[in-house]
Amino acid sequence: MYRKQVRRRRAVLALLIVGSFALLTLTYGQGSNGLQRGVTAVFTPVSTVLDRALKPARDLINWVDETFDARGKNDKLEEELEVARKQAVGGKVALAENREYRELLGLSKSGAIPEGYEPVTGRVIGLSPTVWYSDVMIDVGSGDGVKQGDPVINGQGLIGRVTAVTGGASKVTLISDHSSVVSVKVVPAGVLGIVKPTVGEPNTLVLSFLNSDKNIHKGQMVVTAGWSSEELESRFPPNIPVGEITKASVIVQEAQEKVNVRPYADLRNLGTVQVLTGGSR
Amino acid sequence: MILTPKILARLIVVGIFGVLLQLTFFSQVELFHVSPDVLPALVVCLGLLGGTMTGAVSGFAIGFLLDCLLIQPLGGASLVLIAVGYAAGMFRERFEIHSRLVVPLLCALLTFAAELGFGAVEAMFGIDTDVSILVLRDILIQSAFAFFLGWAIYVGLRRLVRPALVDEATVRRTRRPTVLGA
Secondary structure, three states: OHHHHHHHHHHHHHHHHHHHHHHHHHHOOOOOOHHHHHHHHHHHHHHHHHHHHOHHHHHHHHHHHHHHHHOOOHHHHHHHHHHHHHHHHHHHHHHHHHHHHHHHHOOOOOOOOOOOEEEEEEEEEEEOOOOOOOEEEEOOOHHHOOOOOOEEEOOOOEEEEEEEEOOOOEEEEEOOOOOOOEEEEEEOOOEEEEEEEEEOEEEEEEEEEOOOOOOOOOOOEEEEOOOOOOOOOOOOOOOOEEEEEEEOOHHHHHHHOEEEEEEOOOOOOOOEEEEEEEOOO | OOOOHHHHHHHHHHHHHHHHHHHHOHHHOOEOOEOOOOHHHHHHHHHHHHOHHHHHHHHHHHHHHHHHHOOOOOOHHHHHHHHHHHHHHHHHHHOOOOOOOHHHHHHHHHHHHHHHHHHHHHHHOOOOOEEOOHHHHHHHHHHHHHHHHHHHHHHHHHHHOHHHOHHHHHHHHHOOOOOOOO
């Protein structure tokens, strides 16, 4: 009797393992399948309600974490404020110039949203729990005009791109995911490169140069370049802010042709995001 | 654990609620820059209460739902959580839980193993970028969270499935009657 029980138990275990491997083999590399679309269609409304209901509790815990984090950052922020004030003056001048150039060229005055793209606003309703994946689920899908490959931004800058879509929800793979590659340029230096993440450090991206004749400096801005190649599956529209250079020693630049970039967007605390639909891809 | 339809329904609700709570709450809060992952701890507790089969099947189902909701390749999370559930069930069938520390420790240890397992599944398909040593720190912090949350999950689950627990029924039957006025 006992041996029969053990045999049955082992058979179920083997079945579950074989089933998991079979599912992995069948579904790897697919965007989304019918089953996943069905399950997300059922659970997205529940997730949205839970997400809204639990927001105060989440904010409380995150506030505790941020309070700990904020201690000791005050001096650094004051220094940054000083620099930002100077930049703001320069920025106002640049904005005025920009407005004139746009009018001259007959471009849209929309500013942040690139020409030809229609923003669709969504809320983050789920995040992957492990440290290995950087995916978020948002509550807009193909029903709202979202397509696979669409770039996703928030008020701070580039977040990632849509990698799977169902009727009412989409999966956004963040720029901190190990599969992410973004073509960028450093402004005002004009250096071109690609930005890749480091698994385990969501606040650090690595910029590898493609043309390294100019040195770049700490604090310079990194924006999307808008070009694609064989390695880059999806093209992001140009001039979306990605982050700023945090470490740029001349020796490391020349030896490794790499610098560190801190993304502008806080990729672990995402709330409302915008999917840029339409446009050329 | 004696699996009646009522208990099965409770376990299904626990699994669904656990996954939804993970995605909408735990994954979106940060303490020490790390989000807690309660799902391995939940599967460990189910394995400890129900044995190898309950652990493995619940691991498969919870992993499957997680992969469905995150639109990931199906089976990856299941594979890891089956192993976690089965290991917890094996522990329950071979050893007695004498100390209150056993459950949290097991939750922490198996969460650590599960996170490494998730990494192994991901590595199976190729990781193109650098992997920072800080991943290990994050996994250790997640294991610490599992240590503290594990006991709470275990106590809550135990209360929920109490009518189905064999040892609990034995304890109730053998409890000495209270003598009034003694």
